[in-house]
Amino acid sequence: MKAKFLVPLFLFLVLVGFLAFGLGLNPREVPSPLIDKPAPAFSLARLDQPEQRFSIDEMRGQVWLLNVWASWCVACRQEHPVLVDLARRNLVPIVGLNYKEVRGDGAIDARGMALEVETAQAISRARGWLKAHGDPYQLSVLDIDGRVGIDFGVYGVPETFLIDRDGRIRYKHIGPVTPDNLQKVLLPKIEELKRAG
Amino acid sequence: MELSHKLRCLVCQNQSIAESNAPLAVDLRDQVREQLEAGKSKDDVLEYLVERYGDFVLYEPPFKTTTLLLWGGPAALLVGGAGWLAFRLRRRQAEAAQQARLTDAERDRARALLAGAAPVAADAPSAEEPRS
Numbered sequence: 220m221k222a223k224f225l226v227p228l229f230l231f232l233v234l235v236g237f238l239a240f241g242l243g244l245n246p247r248e249v250p251s252p253l254i255d256k257p258a259p260a261f262s263l264a265r266l267d268q269p270e271q272r273f274s275i276d277e278m279r280g281q282v283w284l285l286n287v288w289a290s291w292c293v294a295c296r297q298e299h300p301v302l303v304d305l306a307r308r309n310l311v312p313i314v315g316l317n318y319k320e321v322r323g324d325g326a327i328d329a330r331g332m333a334l335e336v337e338t339a340q341a342i343s344r345a346r347g348w349l350k351a352h353g354d355p356y357q358l359s360v361l362d363i364d365g366r367v368g369i370d371f372g373v374y375g376v377p378e379t380f381l382i383d384r385d386g387r388i389r390y391k392h393i394g395p396v397t398p399d400n401l402q403k404v405l406l407p408k409i410e411e412l413k414r415a416g
Numbered sequence: 417m418e419l420s421h422k423l424r425c426l427v428c429q430n431q432s433i434a435e436s437n438a439p440l441a442v443d444l445r446d447q448v449r450e451q452l453e454a455g456k457s458k459d460d461v462l463e464y465l466v467e468r469y470g471d472f473v474l475y476e477p478p479f480k481t482t483t484l485l486l487w488g489g490p491a492a493l494l495v496g497g498a499g500w501l502a503f504r505l506r507r508r509q510a511e512a513a514q515q516a517r518l519t520d521a522e523r524d525r526a527r528a529l530l531a532g533a534a535p536v537a538a539d540a541p542s543a544e545e546p547r548s
Binding site for chain 2: 246247250252253364365369370371372374375
């Protein structure tokens with residue numbers, strides 16, 4: 220058999236290779252364009268002291284995690300023990316971004332709700348949830364309308380951002396943090412950034 | 417708003433934010449509306465979203481060096497394939513033409529046959545087959 224007759228077969232196998240690779244990719248994971256860029260500045264009310272605001276500048280000089288969560292988010296319940304455990308190990312501070320606590324809940328229609336009312340409800344729900352499930356956060360802030368979430372390119376909950384000492388986003392984890400990806404991906408990156416000082 | 421039709425809903429990824437009922441789509445529609453009302457241009461709004469969500473938020477992939485293969489690939493394959501086909505056909509034609517060319521002896525023989533004379537083959541016994 221002449222070798223040239225194998226060319227179409229070879230080309231076909233190359234295409235099959237591409238298909239196999241593509242099928243292995245997850246379309247739900249949209250890569251973030253914010254990697255290596257400065258984390259968007261924000262100033263939001265703190266969950267523990269709502270009259271006070273928190274801005275990310277306060278974290279300058281530290282490597283830290285920003286975890287997007289809400290009490291209505293089922294997957295957050297799944298990852299929460301992992302975060303509580305991580306917090307106990309004292310390796311990296313975790314700041315919680317409480318995302319659309321009231322209006323994000325499918326069971327609540329917050330349209331027409333006054334902002335103060337919605338905020339008060341968000342505070343009580345969030346605090347209640349953390350009391351019940353543990354609080355791994357150095358502090359949590361209230362993103363009532365989700366605008367800060369949009370600035371971070373949040374399109375689902377939970378999401379976790381790894382931010383370095385200069386305030387740059389270095390890694391975005393989509394979906395719940397599992398012990399496996401904590402061990403294999405997140406912790407090594409945290410170590411690396413901490414060493415970089 | 418036509419701008420909303422050009423943006424993908426990242427939750428229901430096969431719908432635009434104009435069509436989707438996902439909460440994020442509602443939020444993004446509000447953002448788009450607010451910004452346009454505040455006087456931002458369409459390009460400003462698109463840039464705002466691409467900055468945060470990446471190129472995937474645009475329904476139509478932009479024309480950049482990274483997407484050159486995506487845009488140009490099919491056309492390049494078509495031109496390449498057609499070119500290859502043309503090349504092969506021409507070569508086959510040339511080969512066929514070459515094979516069809518007669519040697520001098522064959523041409524003389526052909527002439528003789530056409531003129532009606534008996535075929536005189538160098539190696540065949542003389543068999544007379546007069547043609548009318």
